[in-house]
Amino acid sequence: MKALIESIVTPLVDHPEDIVVKKTEEDAKIVYHLTVHQEDVGKVIGKNGRIAKAIRTVVYAAKTDGNKRIYLDIM
Template sequence: MTALIESIVTSLVDHPEDIVVTETEEESKIVYHLSVNPDDVGKVIGKNGRIAKAIRTVVYAAKTNSNKRVYLDIM
């Protein structure tokens, strides 16, 4: 899943070397924390959050068959 997030975000940012995706697993959920260069945050979030919503939609649709919910946190 981290490779999917990185491949989507790499095409959006100017500094792809600063992309960091970490995974935190809890009892009932899996949280992916996406961190990018401060100059690229606006490009990843998009106008009115449209790009962030689209990325989240793809990630949620590609989740594994586990019963845990998947979240994407953009920092």
């Protein structure tokens, strides 16, 4: 899942070396924390959050971790 998130975000940003994806697991959910360079945050979120919503849709559709819910947090 980390590779999927990185492959989606890499073409969108100017500083691909600063992309960091961390995974946090809890009882009923898995949270992926996406951190990008400060200048690239707007590019990843997009106008009115459209790009962020599209990224989340793809990540949620690719869910492979059983019954746990997946969340994507963009910082």
